Amino acid sequence: MELTGRLLIGKANVAVSTPEIKAINPATGEQLAPAYYAGSIAEVDQACELAKQANAEFRHSSLEKRAVFLETIADEIIAIGDALIERTMLETGLPRGRIEGERGRTCGQLRLFAEVVRSGESLDLRIDPAMPDRQPLPRVDLRLQNIAVGPVAVFGASNFPLAFSVAGGDTASAFAAGCPVVVKAHSAHPGTSEMIGRAIQSAVTKCDLPEGVFSMLYGIGNELGQALVTDQRIKAVGFTGSRSGGLALMKIAQARTEPIPVYAEMSSINPVFLLPDALEARGHKLAEGFIGSLTMGAGQFCTNPGVVIALSGKALDKFLSTATTTILDAAPQTMLTAGIYQAYKDGVSTLAKSKSVKSLGYGIESNQPNGCQSGLFITTAEDFLKDQTLRDEIFGSTSLVVECKDIDEMLSVASQLEGQLTTTLQMDDTDLDLAKALLPILEDKAGRIMVNGWPTGVEVCHAMVHGGPFPATSDPRTTSVGSAAIYRFLRPVCYQNLPQALLPETLTDKNSVDLPHLFDGKRVN
Amino acid sequence: MELTGRLLIGKANVAVSTPEIKAINPATGEQLAPAYYAGSIAEVDQACELAKQANAEFRHSSLEKRAVFLETIADEIIAIGDALIERTMLETGLPRGRIEGERGRTCGQLRLFAEVVRSGESLDLRIDPAMPDRQPLPRVDLRLQNIAVGPVAVFGASNFPLAFSVAGGDTASAFAAGCPVVVKAHSAHPGTSEMIGRAIQSAVTKCDLPEGVFSMLYGIGNELGQALVTDQRIKAVGFTGSRSGGLALMKIAQARTEPIPVYAEMSSINPVFLLPDALEARGHKLAEGFIGSLTMGAGQFCTNPGVVIALSGKALDKFLSTATTTILDAAPQTMLTAGIYQAYKDGVSTLAKSKSVKSLGYGIESNQPNGCQSGLFITTAEDFLKDQTLRDEIFGSTSLVVECKDIDEMLSVASQLEGQLTTTLQMDDTDLDLAKALLPILEDKAGRIMVNGWPTGVEVCHAMVHGGPFPATSDPRTTSVGSAAIYRFLRPVCYQNLPQALLPETLTDKNSVDLPHLFDGKRVN
Incomplete structure (x- = not known):
């Protein structure tokens, strides 16, 4: 061609x-x-x-x-x-x-x-x-x-x-x-x-x-x-x-x-909540999975994990240590356009300059045009709640860890989130009570809620929702x-008392009988 | 109480x-x-x-x-x-x-x-x-x-x-x-x-x-x-x-x-198309049905038939004669509020003063507060197409007959309509070809299309659509x-890999099995 x-x-x-x-x-x-x-x-x-x-x-x-x-x-x-x-x-x-x-x-x-x-x-x-x-x-x-x-x-x-x-x-x-x-x-x-x-x-x-x-x-x-x-x-x-x-x-x-x-x-920052028992039990594996999801395709996914929320403590410190070590080895990848690359660099630079944010580590720098260098940052929940700009999407492989003092603060962070495409819970069975407390909040925030996965990778199937409340999308329905x-791209039309010859083909007696439909409110097929 | x-x-x-x-x-x-x-x-x-x-x-x-x-x-x-x-x-x-x-x-x-x-x-x-x-x-x-x-x-x-x-x-x-x-x-x-x-x-x-x-x-x-x-x-x-x-x-x-x-x-003016053979065969009955629908409840319905479209000729003349005779006897009815009454009077007065409109007849005048006097007017399709104000809703029992020279003009009128809650075809079997030409146009204009009925009276059922393209409603979907x-008032949420204990009750294995659902895209129940 x-x-x-x-x-x-x-x-x-x-x-x-x-x-x-x-x-x-x-x-x-x-x-x-x-x-x-x-x-x-x-x-x-x-x-x-x-x-x-x-x-x-x-x-x-x-x-x-x-x-x-x-x-x-x-x-x-x-x-x-x-x-x-x-x-x-x-x-x-x-x-x-x-x-x-x-x-x-x-x-x-x-x-x-x-x-x-x-x-x-x-x-x-x-x-x-x-x-x-x-x-x-x-x-x-x-x-x-x-x-x-x-x-x-x-x-x-x-x-x-x-x-x-x-x-x-x-x-x-x-x-x-x-x-x-x-x-x-x-x-x-x-x-x-x-x-x-x-x-x-x-x-x-x-x-x-x-x-x-x-x-x-x-x-x-x-x-x-x-x-x-x-x-x-x-x-x-x-x-x-x-x-x-x-x-x-x-x-x-x-x-x-x-x-x-x-x-x-x-836009979406796809918050990932690391619940305490899961973080304690498998922080090392979670950190590797996280950086894998973050750096995939230079982070140029709508479902990139842009924010990770966890309780402060030793388990988080271990997670951060592995995550930082892993990101240091992350190879640079070419971004899609010079515009996206520039916006990414600007976003990372603004984040790095923020007084309430600390950088944990960067991936390998690129010596090629438009090469994305991965980045990992951390802030406190207190600062995250105060500073709206920390919730802006940075399109590329940079993520911000939000450290919470306690569960109340974690719930506050969840409540203050804007609309998202996805939210993720990393949890063990014993984290169930906290997960149950978070779920109703997250249902108001996202089109897809997942457990023990990473948000990148969107299955094309019947039960998928790639959507969510504003500003993730313009229409959460x-x-x-x-x-x-x-x-x-559809709208309902009611045809009242139309002769068979005038009805749309799918609505005639002959054809509708084999199609899924409600007959007087009862499901047929 | x-x-x-x-x-x-x-x-x-x-x-x-x-x-x-x-x-x-x-x-x-x-x-x-x-x-x-x-x-x-x-x-x-x-x-x-x-x-x-x-x-x-x-x-x-x-x-x-x-x-x-x-x-x-x-x-x-x-x-x-x-x-x-x-x-x-x-x-x-x-x-x-x-x-x-x-x-x-x-x-x-x-x-x-x-x-x-x-x-x-x-x-x-x-x-x-x-x-x-x-x-x-x-x-x-x-x-x-x-x-x-x-x-x-x-x-x-x-x-x-x-x-x-x-x-x-x-x-x-x-x-x-x-x-x-x-x-x-x-x-x-x-x-x-x-x-x-x-x-x-x-x-x-x-x-x-x-x-x-x-x-x-x-x-x-x-x-x-x-x-x-x-x-x-x-x-x-x-x-x-x-x-x-x-x-x-x-x-x-x-x-x-x-x-x-x-x-x-x-707002909606609910156009009614009188197709030629139906008008010829039963103009008298149609006229009575029309005035009945128009004057019901002082015309204070969203689905009031505010516009009737027909071809000029003897059949239309007979229809108009019966309609006019019938409306002359229409009793006044109290309108809902003084505001609605005043808006109705203003609307009728504007219509009556329009140079392109002729009044056919009025119902009985009221000597009580807020009494609605019915009204029937006529204009040509040419004027209707030129003058946007003739398409404005008058909330109350007044209607405008639009006289078309030929079928092309009738199709033009249909094409130029704004979004409506309903459109109606009065038709006989032999009007089918014209109905088929109108239908795709009307599908773009209305949420409900009916044959041989009148738009007032909205059935509360499963197949009803009381909606339609803007400005009938703000959301034709x-x-x-x-x-x-x-x-x-619903929006979809995807739950990915949630343990049974965390899923909404209706989505658990135990409960979903009896509810209607798609399983891997195939309908169950």
Whole structure:
């Protein structure tokens, strides 16, 4: 596949004025060919118009057709072959194993959503049959199903160039819901985006879907993204990125004549609580596990363990000693972009300068461009509670240990946390009472609560919640990973007394009978 | 039950400074005793603090306990007896039959939610079991359930003093979800509110729930409501009322440090399309049905048919002739408040003065205070498309007929509509092709689409959607009537690798096995 640098608008590959956007290899600082064309409001308009035109047909395309479409995208991605892996490595500095794994996850995710579509679960079908003889008033036939909200704007994320970018979780779940998608490609990996975008384009054609089901635009600065979120034909937004970026999109979406939901996954420090008996019994192992989770992928995960909370004492001292020793050996890793690297350095430097924070140790310094040096810091719960800035996310492999005088202080720290994607309890059986005291607090704080694991590594499955209260996300009622992510792009419609010939296919007597549904409130299938 | 005029804060009945709020009998203009105390920020703070304290216990109260609580509220409301009916009639001007029916609906709604809670459906349990031998990485046990979002602020509506007020749909669904509720009582029916509020208070005590599960405040102006929505302990808002009121609450909620969802049900003109063959075949009957729906309850329904769209021609002329004759006989009815009456008069007067609108007829004029005189107007599709103000809701029994030259113009009118609670097709079998052309447009516009019915009369059941795109509501992904309303107050949490002793009761192996759930994505129960 030869890269063209063109915008993908429906089935057209479009060049506009002069190509301006070039990927940079973060490991070397070198620019990568080709240059990419930056779209403008005109291209947003074209993509949104096509999406609108495709909307009605795609929304009510059969479940099987939509499932096959998702599977075809996965097949087309695999068919790109090693060229995809190589280009992604060049654009992100991520190692081959990671990219190959991420490709597997991306395709697995698409296939999972195909299964979800086929099952019909997300339609949430409900049939309340007519009761013509009911007193004092008869009831007519009422049927509910979830339908697609309409065209969705997806912003590709930099830290998952495959699994949360062009054909990532947002796009896959929007397609599964029956929504056309317009992607704003992330400028850090335009070549990867083009390869994936063309795979989707090809799947649209092969599956005989209207071309407007998918478009992909590149843009410089915020203008194109703003135009996309402002466009009245767009009905929802998926975004994974910085807090400032997410907040900006939320503001734009709220200011529209018709406000729309923005599903922004923004920032999280993923607190890990080391409960006393677990810390006492296996502090050494916990410290190794912690640094392993912290330094994985240069810490560029939304679920990176940015804060560790424990009671002061000998057990904590031992844990810190192992953690410090381990981090000293942590090899530097290339970060995704110069911007992320600079923000990381600034964040670490601010933390290091804070009077209430002590540095415990740093990993090996890098002599390459954009090399992330790991860092470990410590503060007291008292200072952590006083100084709001200590709770800011530092995107990269740096973490802050919060030392608590006693359990009350630990509970206070938990209560004062902002919304998180995850919280973790490291606990033994004998820590159960404290865990029970923490759990109701943590339920208010996070979308996922785990025991004796580390927050990095997000399973793509049915029970996953990758979400959580603000500011972890803009909408804690949802998840952006796992099959429940499809619900972000659906809304219920009630069809009252419609003749069979007018009902959506999935709601007719003939077809609904085999699909999971509530019949008069009782579950069938 | 002697009315006290006091605020209900947890189990306390609180008097503050001087009572200032008095209900007015809209039929006579007379003030009704007693005067009610207006709360301030201090009372909001107390109510929210109690709600927060009750939150963890109520959230994880057993399904059976919560179901019994809902049923007990219904029992307590019935136990008030005829005093409730009489007071509500005095405060609202609504006739006995309507109030008795609404009490039945309110209690039926509470009992429906009790069933929903018992069924466990709304927990959306998902269990993805551990796969310790999976390659390349094992999977740990992951379980998802929906939990309550936290304390909810409910604003009572004036037009359903029982079914959408203190113990109405918002409160019932929030309780069903496991959320403590703080109600801002509507000033138009404080006595009704006190009776119902004390019924809930009594149910809280009888069911041995923490007192903070329910509080109710009265307030003057917007200050108290603002304080409530601004309070950081409140996690969601339910509101039924005007567009300006809903938009104001949305703005306040979005400006919080932690933005929260506002479920505002605001305004809708509920377009009815008279398709040609149905109009030809049964125009006379349709006209009678239309005026019946329009004038019911002085048109004070969110689903009042405010716009009727049809092709010009003889069939429409006959329809209009019957409709006009029928409306001339329409008796005046007392409106709920002087404010609603004045807004109605202003709306009708603006419409009557519009150059693009012709009046067809008015109902009988009233010589009593706040008497609603019905009205019927007509305009052309061309003017309707040009003049945005013709699409504004007039709350009361006035409707506008939109005459279309041809089917294209009818489709244009459909396309240009704002979001609606309902749209209706009056159609015969031979109108199917046109209905099929309209349906995808209407799906984008409304939460409920009906055939050969009238929009007034909202069935409380499982398949109901009383919602729809903005500005009908603030959030088209939800409904405020029917059992699916519970989802507004829930959010998913993933519990990863938790020991059985730490899991929420409903997610343990022992209890989940009998509840509806997805096991590895496959439905069980």
